[in-house]
Amino acid sequence: MTHRDDFRAYFAADIRRAEAPVVEAAPTDAVMRRAAWAVADVARTVVRAQEVIGDGGGHVYGASAAALIGAGDNGGDGLYALADLARSGMAVHAVLLSPDRAHPRALDACRRAGGRVHEPADPDALEQLLRRLRPAVALDAIVGLGASGPPREMAGHAAGVLEELGTPVVAVDIPSGIDPDTGVRHPGAIRPTATVTFGLFRRAHLLASTDCGALELAEIGIGAPAADDGRPAEMLTSIGTATAGELWPVPDVSDNKYSGGVVAIRAGSQRYPGAAVLASHAAVMSTSSMVRYVGPCRDQVLADRPEIVASSVVTNAGRAQAWVSGPGMGTGPETAQELAWILSQDVPVVLDADALRVLAEHPSILRRRDAPLVLTPHAGEFDALAQTFAPAQAGLLAGDRAGAVRGLVAELDSRGVNATVLLKGRITLIDDGRSAFAQDAGTSWSATPGSGDVLAGMIGAILAAREGPGALADVEVPRAVAVAQVVHSVAARLAAEEFGRPGSPIGASDLLGAIGEAVAKVRAVAG
Numbered sequence: 001m002t003h004r005d006d007f008r009a010y011f012a013a014d015i016r017r018a019e020a021p022v023v024e025a026a027p028t029d030a031v032m033r034r035a036a037w038a039v040a041d042v043a044r045t046v047v048r049a050q051e052v053i054g055d056g057g058g059h060v061y062g063a064s065a066a067a068l069i070g071a072g073d074n075g076g077d078g079l080y081a082l083a084d085l086a087r088s089g090m091a092v093h094a095v096l097l098s099p100d101r102a103h104p105r106a107l108d109a110c111r112r113a114g115g116r117v118h119e120p121a122d123p124d125a126l127e128q129l130l131r132r133l134r135p136a137v138a139l140d141a142i143v144g145l146g147a148s149g150p151p152r153e154m155a156g157h158a159a160g161v162l163e164e165l166g167t168p169v170v171a172v173d174i175p176s177g178i179d180p181d182t183g184v185r186h187p188g189a190i191r192p193t194a195t196v197t198f199g200l201f202r203r204a205h206l207l208a209s210t211d212c213g214a215l216e217l218a219e220i221g222i223g224a225p226a227a228d229d230g231r232p233a234e235m236l237t238s239i240g241t242a243t244a245g246e247l248w249p250v251p252d253v254s255d256n257k258y259s260g261g262v263v264a265i266r267a268g269s270q271r272y273p274g275a276a277v278l279a280s281h282a283a284v285m286s287t288s289s290m291v292r293y294v295g296p297c298r299d300q301v302l303a304d305r306p307e308i309v310a311s312s313v314v315t316n317a318g319r320a321q322a323w324v325s326g327p328g329m330g331t332g333p334e335t336a337q338e339l340a341w342i343l344s345q346d347v348p349v350v351l352d353a354d355a356l357r358v359l360a361e362h363p364s365i366l367r368r369r370d371a372p373l374v375l376t377p378h379a380g381e382f383d384a385l386a387q388t389f390a391p392a393q394a395g396l397l398a399g400d401r402a403g404a405v406r407g408l409v410a411e412l413d414s415r416g417v418n419a420t421v422l423l424k425g426r427i428t429l430i431d432d433g434r435s436a437f438a439q440d441a442g443t444s445w446s447a448t449p450g451s452g453d454v455l456a457g458m459i460g461a462i463l464a465a466r467e468g469p470g471a472l473a474d475v476e477v478p479r480a481v482a483v484a485q486v487v488h489s490v491a492a493r494l495a496a497e498e499f500g501r502p503g504s505p506i507g508a509s510d511l512l513g514a515i516g517e518a519v520a521k522v523r524a525v526a527g
């Protein structure tokens with residue numbers, strides 16, 4: 001299912017399959033020239049945006065541009081872009097990193113437009129050249145879809161020099177040094193001000209969105225890609241605020257306090273009563289339906305939110321359409337028993353924090369289950385889970401996060417568990433083995449203690465609502481989880497940037513205060 005402000009990204013191989021017939025049908029290099037024109041356009045904007053002391057803005061005419069040109073078609077894009085910039089009156093310089101393999105027709109076009117061509121012999125020569133040229137803008141046309149591994153030899157040297165010079169960089173297609181499929185950032189990767197891509201987003205644009213600068217998608221006439229067996233290609237999605245607003249549960253005239261989905265929350269301990277309060281309060285603020293609390297922090301939870309129905313043991317909690325377990329509840333032996341009981345319930349279950357540690361230590365409590373299980377680890381908890389359930393994935397986080405999440409989900413699936421894993425981070429990954437989402441929070445204000453407890457409560461409330469007939473009913477679990485994550489991020493931004501002192505740190509309690517406003521905001525965007 002897709003919605004109107006979904007961004008979709010694809011594997012390089014699927015993009016190439018979709019691109020091939022379009023490139024073949026067009027005149028020689030026409031698609032590449034179209035791509036190059038979009039790159040040049042963004043480069044001109046970057047130059048214009050530069051402050052020039054005394055006259056209030058950068059001028060394109062007479063400014064200089066340099067492009068680092070690699071061995072493939074990405075370099076071809078860069079050379080045609082330079083030709084375009086030369087026609088705008090810029091002094092352009094092609095810096096060939098693999099002179100014998102530079103795209104011949106594009107190189108010729110660049111030369112004919114007046115471009116100077118340089119062939120630095122080694123990293124020192126490259127550094128001296130860039131220092132001498134001091135271009136107003138640099139194009140990173142080293143490598144794009146064909147990238148593998150860290151930028152090689154001289155290419156690996158360029159990023160540091162450009163950063164030191166403070167040169168704004170426009171990356172062609174994908175910043176060199178970022179893996180197109182995994183988004184892994186290699187040492188020596190270029191740090192662009194903007195990235196211009198063509199036709200379809202690559203997975204790296206979502207998985208490493210914070211490394212791409214401003215992202216621009218230029219149309220080159222490519223349709224949705226198919227996999228090699230003809231089925232729709234696998235996509236990685238990022239949903240926006242409008243989608244979250246469309247799907248957020250809203251009570252209608254027939255609803256009562258149960259019908260919108262009751263969520264039960266097992267959280268907190270004598271040591272961590274705050275986690276119980278945060279998770280339960282977040283659930284209260286997310287939907288209009290009942291929230292049940294189970295655990296030893298009844299007094300604190302009720303003092304904070306008297307509308308919560310509290311009990312002390314899970315078996316007496318009463319009916320619920322979803323369970324949340326874990327925040328601050330400890331990892332003692334009795335928690336494993338409680339968790340086993342919760343996991344035996346035929347309703348969606350969200351496990352966070354301590355529950356994930358307990359699960360990693362007592363894997364036998366995880367039996368076959370059809371009802372959704374949502375695991376919400378941060379990196380450390382993910383590693384503990386991976387070591388238990390998918391040893392081959394353990395330690396992968398530093399590299400391919402999306403691949404590691406998919407691997408854990410697959411291992412759980414092979415045990416008959418219908419799991420969705422949400423891996424926390426500035427870019428949160430959510431995957432159930434069929435639908436995968438990468439959600440950039442936009443800021444890192446929510447990286448604060450208790451923020452995860454709030455998120456767990458919100459996800460629980462949303463999954464309870466999904467059991468009913470509302471807008472979420474037909475929505476796949478990872479998308480519903482992403483909806484909660486979007487509103488959590490919006491609440492963090494509101495709390496940190498719009499309420500109180502803009503740009504000030506927040507605590508998790510401030511997030512609670514902003515959930516209602518965040519829901520109103522995303523619903524307003526949805527219209």
Ligand SMILES: NC(=O)C1=CN([C@@H]2O[C@H](COP(=O)(O)OP(=O)(O)OC[C@H]3O[C@@H](n4cnc5c(N)ncnc54)[C@H](O)[C@@H]3O)[C@@H](O)[C@H]2O)[C@@H](O)CC1
Nearest residue numbers: 032071072073074143144145146147148149150151152173
């Ligand atoms: N097919 C087309 O006509 C179009 C292609 N496009 C461009 O073409 C690019 C893909 O072109 P290619 O398939 O030639 O691939 P690339 O140009 O991305 O890279 C291939 C070359 O880079 C070298 N390389 C790989 N990894 C490297 C590393 N880590 N460090 C240094 N060099 C490395 C390889 O030896 C290879 O020669 C896209 O990213 C896009 O920029 C666009 O112009 C759209 C149209």
